[in-house]
Amino acid sequence: MxxxxxxxxxxxxxxxxxxxxxxxxxxxxxxxxxxxxxxxxxxxxxxxxxxxxxxxxxxxxxxxxxxxxxxxxxxxxxxPRHYIDMSGSYEDYLGQFSGKTRSTLRRKQRKLADACDGACRVSAHRTVAEVEDFLKAALPLSAMTYQARLLDAGLPDTPRARERLLEQAEQDRLRCFLLRAGDTPIAYLALPIDGQTLVYAWLGYQPEWARLSPGTVLQMEALEQLFAEARYRWFDFTEGDGAHKAMFGTASxxxxxxxxxxxxxxxxxxxxxxxxxxxxxxxxxxxxxxxxxxxxxxxxxxx
Incomplete structure (x- = not known):
């Protein structure tokens, strides 16, 4: 400590x-x-x-x-501290949702894609160079979020925090994802790796895009890629409750x-x-x- x-x-x-x-x-x-x-x-x-x-x-x-x-x-x-048991496949994970919830998630993905004329994409960042690119795009975006403005809970923007994130990338203990509408970053997700666990550390999105649920869309895309790695046992939503965590978690x-x-x-x-x-x-x-x-x-x- x-x-x-x-x-x-x-x-x-x-x-x-x-x-x-x-x-x-x-x-x-x-x-x-x-x-x-x-x-x-x-x-x-x-x-x-x-x-x-x-x-x-x-x-x-x-x-x-x-x-x-x-x-x-x-x-x-x-x-309740929510988490995902990642011992199965992504298809197994989706199968735990109700048909109504799966339909809602697909509808959110379509609405966001339609709003960007199909030009929305998710990029994954894991190497040092990729994480440097992620930080270049995500840090200005984080500064716009209410988490950063009101709670000091945005993506950390200090030399020591940057050094720490790059160290984790060098040790293959970090996964980051960025959602863009065209060339504009609209949501980010950063996940340190602790043992067999992905830690839900930072998620943020542009407030003006909130009505299109970019955080939810990014979470789904990221989980699909993370399940495909077949490396992790748990996805930990950490302390605090919330609708996003409750919806995606499989246990608590x-x-x-x-x-x-x-x-x-x-x-x-x-x-x-x-x-x-x-x-x-x-x-x-x-x-x-x-x-x-x-x-x-x-x-x-x-x-």
Whole structure:
């Protein structure tokens, strides 16, 4: 684990309203950790404010907390961690969808192709030179996405991140895909490889193309190529739930992400405020759902 700057975020939807800085070590469960029943190796921390725990299986949280008796938990988010079992063929995978879902996916592919007059194509990038070309096209595209603008969750654009991606390409531990309409990049997908697992790290698309589901179309094209490699056991959608992950995943594990902070008065107050804020947001969301205003609120938050 590495001590890194982090923050306790107060968010509404995809918009971060306030971030309180803390220095946290990350305890991250890989999908292979979860399926093998392993706890990630914990280290004795010498400095910092606590830990950020990502994607802990809910049934192991009590065991994990016993490793950190002097810390308080807060900001807990529960969700199913979706993944794809890639032990079969692409045809086997498609066969797990309902006929209606398969029809919907084909219709989205046709609509996008029609919108580009048939001039849409997906390119795969795996060598160092190919990944350099991918980054040249994908980084400007990433900067347009709401993930980058509002969540700092776009494709990383620092010299160290670029170096890391090129190292992974050199070691054949990275797969990247780019969807173009004509000569214009409209969606990207980048997948580091961890053991036998493809990790769903970065997906983004031009907001103006959102109505044509470019992320969905790119996901389907990429999966077809990845199944054809017959190299991978799992496709891991990582932490967090979402309609895209739920639709493409074939299985899931109930997980949670949270922070563990030292039991100081300031940290207790901070986590209490965060939990209270989250409860208020959840209550407001429930009211918006009942009134039919939720879609309009989400549009405003992403603007």
């Amino acid at each position: 590495t001590l890194t700057p982090a923050s306790i975020d107060f968010t509404v939807g995809s918009r971060r309203l306030l971030a309180v800085p803390r220095r946290l070590e990350t305890v991250c469960f890989s999908l292979e950790d979860i399926l093998a029943g392993r706890l990630p190796k914990a280290c004795d921390r010498q400095e910092g404010d606590g830990f950020r725990v990502l994607s802990a299986p809910q049934e192991r949280i009590g065991e994990l907390l016993r490793h950190f008796p002097d810390h308080v938990m807060g900001g807990r988010q529960d969700y 594990v109930e997980c949670a992400s949270f922070v563990l902070l030292e039991k100081t008065l300031a940290n207790r107050a901070l986590l209490g405020a965060r939990d209270g804020f989250d409860a208020a947001v959840a209550g407001a969301k429930s009211i918006a759902e009942r009134s039919g205003a939720l879609a309009r609120v989400r549009t405003l938050l992403r603007a």
